[in-house]
Amino acid sequence: xxxxxxxxxxxxxxxxxxxxxxxxxxxxxxxxxxxxxxxxxxxxxxxxxxxxxxxxxxxxxxxxxxxxxxxxxxxxxxxxxxxxxxxxxxxxxxxxxxxxxxxxxxxxxxxxxxxxxxxxxxxxxxxxxxxxxxxxxxxxxxxxxxxxxxxxxxxxxxxxxxxxxxxxxxxxxxxxxxxxxxxxxxxxxxxxxxxxxxxxxxxxxxxxxxxxxxxxxxxxxxxxxxxxxxxxxxxxxxxxxxxxxxxxxxxxxxxxxxxxxxxxxxxxxxxxxxxxxxxxxxxxxxxxxxxxxxxxxxxxxxxxxxxx
Amino acid sequence: xxxxxxxxxxxxxxxxxxxxxxxxxxxxxxxxxxxxxxxxxxxxxxxxxxxxxxxxxxxxxxxxxxxxxxxxxxxxxxxxxxxxxxxxxxxxxxxxxxxxxxxxxxxxxxxxxxxxxxxxxxxxxxxxxxxxxxxxxxxxxxxxxxxxxxxxxxxxxxxxxxxxxxxxxxxxxxxxxxxxxxxxxxxxxxxxxxxxxxxxxxxxxxxxxxxxxxxxxxxxxxxxxxxxxxxxxxxxxxxxxxxxxxxxxxxxxx
Numbered sequence: 178x179x180x181x182x183x184x185x186x187x188x189x190x191x192x193x194x195x196x197x198x199x200x201x202x203x204x205x206x207x208x209x210x211x212x213x214x215x216x217x218x219x220x221x222x223x224x225x226x227x228x229x230x231x232x233x234x235x236x237x238x239x240x241x242x243x244x245x246x247x248x249x250x251x252x253x254x255x256x257x258x259x260x261x262x263x264x265x266x267x268x269x270x271x272x273x274x275x276x277x278x279x280x281x282x283x284x285x286x287x288x289x290x291x292x293x294x295x296x297x298x299x300x301x302x303x304x305x306x307x308x309x310x311x312x313x314x315x316x317x318x319x320x321x322x323x324x325x326x327x328x329x330x331x332x333x334x335x336x337x338x339x340x341x342x343x344x345x346x347x348x349x350x351x352x353x354x355x356x357x358x359x360x361x362x363x364x365x366x367x368x369x370x371x372x373x374x375x376x377x378x379x380x381x382x383x384x385x386x387x388x389x390x391x392x393x394x395x396x397x398x399x400x401x402x403x404x405x406x407x408x409x410x411x412x413x414x415x416x417x418x419x420x421x422x423x424x425x426x427x428x429x430x431x432x433x434x435x436x437x438x439x440x441x442x443x444x445x446x447x448x449x450x451x452x453x454x455x456x457x458x459x460x461x462x463x464x465x466x467x468x469x470x471x472x473x474x475x476x477x478x479x480x481x482x483x484x485x
Numbered sequence: 486x487x488x489x490x491x492x493x494x495x496x497x498x499x500x501x502x503x504x505x506x507x508x509x510x511x512x513x514x515x516x517x518x519x520x521x522x523x524x525x526x527x528x529x530x531x532x533x534x535x536x537x538x539x540x541x542x543x544x545x546x547x548x549x550x551x552x553x554x555x556x557x558x559x560x561x562x563x564x565x566x567x568x569x570x571x572x573x574x575x576x577x578x579x580x581x582x583x584x585x586x587x588x589x590x591x592x593x594x595x596x597x598x599x600x601x602x603x604x605x606x607x608x609x610x611x612x613x614x615x616x617x618x619x620x621x622x623x624x625x626x627x628x629x630x631x632x633x634x635x636x637x638x639x640x641x642x643x644x645x646x647x648x649x650x651x652x653x654x655x656x657x658x659x660x661x662x663x664x665x666x667x668x669x670x671x672x673x674x675x676x677x678x679x680x681x682x683x684x685x686x687x688x689x690x691x692x693x694x695x696x697x698x699x700x701x702x703x704x705x706x707x708x709x710x711x712x713x714x715x716x717x718x719x720x721x722x723x724x725x726x727x728x729x730x731x732x733x734x735x736x737x738x739x
Binding site for chain 2: 236259279284287288294
């Protein structure tokens with residue numbers, strides 16, 4: 178069996194609809210996920226993350242290109258890939274008239290797990306997701322965050338070799354998000370592989386071993402979060418609100434990104450003092466902090482991840 | 486690489502039992518819907534009882550056929566709802582469960598829950614019609630055939646919709662037109678003679694006509710019996726096979 182859990186080559190997807198020009202959602206995506214890795218697909222809305230995930234999880238046919246799950250061709254023999262995968266769909270909801278306990282248990286049984294295994298896994302997943310207190314309440318009575326946790330619990334309980342999670346923590350509070358992250362880390366320690374999409378940069382940074390930044394159906398860059406941050410050209414960022422008109426004065430210090438409201442300058446620690454002198458002389462307010470994935474994303478894509 | 490559960494992809498109905506049970510649990514929470522599923526039939530039975538009590542036996546037989554036919558409407562609504570609103574198809578089908586099990590799980594889950602009021606109807610019919618075991622078994626077979634047909638049609642139709650609001654109108658129009666207008670609740674011979682073959686080729690009215698003939702409510706020629714039987718079986722088998730094919734095909738969007 179291949180060491181790659183997932184690989185794609187020149188994967189393309191074009192959507193055709195009547196009365197509208199064809200839309201190219203994926204424009205030759207090449208991507209590899211090794212067994213046991215946690216990999217994040219980062220991108221703005223409409224970048225192609227969900228399209229990729231739907232193709233990889235056998236739910237959408239590609240227009241061209243190759244994609245394999247554990248060596249099985251997803252397009253030609255999807256039924257061979259399916260026993261190895263589980264998916265948290267984007268905006269998926271548990272059955273409203275099932276409790277989280279029933280939802281997880283019946284799902285595991287539908288995947289062929291024995292009663293004993295399904296029961297044990299159900300309790301473990303509910304506990305991890307903090308759902309034990311509402312485990313017997315119908316999902317229709319749960320909050321949006323609890324429902325999303327029930328969905329994640331349903332899928333992580335499978336312990337499938339390859340898990341696809343499309344925006345798994347959307348609508349969750351910070352504690353619940355951290356619980357999900359911890360559960361996903363545990364799963365990869367047990368041998369599962371995880372590919373998730375997110376537009377939470379902190380989530381991608383905290384959770385993924387490697388990440389791919391996708392924009393307009395193309396992989397722009399891949400690597401670890403540290404690699405990407407290093408590529409920005411410095412380790413310190415200085416935020417200068419209202420300094421957009423002075424961008425030329427700051428260019429010599431390093432990469433400058435102007436988002437309209439504030440100028441962000443990426444600088445090495447050695448040149449920070451010099452930059453701060455200029456900011457003080459120019460009567461600018463300056464906030465200094467470490468470079469984050471956000472700056473890396475801005476540099477690579479040219480736009481903020483939340484920008485439509 | 487280790488997989489648990491159904492590692493083999495060769496079993497056509499893997500996951501069916503568990504998914505059927507899932508649907509039973511989901512549907513069983515809708516007690517009011519179970520009662521409401523008898524609304525049209527009950528109203529028509531009351532009207533017949535008041536206006537033409539002699540036709541009550543035919544109306545009871547029709548009510549049983551109609552009840553099984555309109556289960557297709559529930560399959561349509563449920564399959565579309567859990568696909569569009571819950572993305573349940575993504576959750577279940579991107580895994581080892583088979584597409585056939587997904588379709589049949591929805592269909593049979595609804596049958597298991599909604600057959601209860603039909604059994605009550607059947608028990609009441611026994612008081613009114615006094616049928617033999619053979620006639621009862623024939624009625625059961627016809628009702629089951631109509632259910633297979635309507636559940637298959639309902640599932641296939643469910644895949645064409647992207648919005649639940651559009652479904653409500655179309656599905657209730659379709660199932661009520663084909664379940665009420667043709668001679669299901671009334672004697673087959675009241676239907677225009679020139680259009681008799683049409684009624685005999687529509688599964689609910691074909692089943693009703695065969696049941697009426699079996700109970701002695703209507704006389705059918707041997708040609709009509711043959712047409713109704715062949716039509717009903719052929720359409721049912723065709724739509725069942727097509728629904729299974731369609732369930733496999735629509736796992737993946739194009």
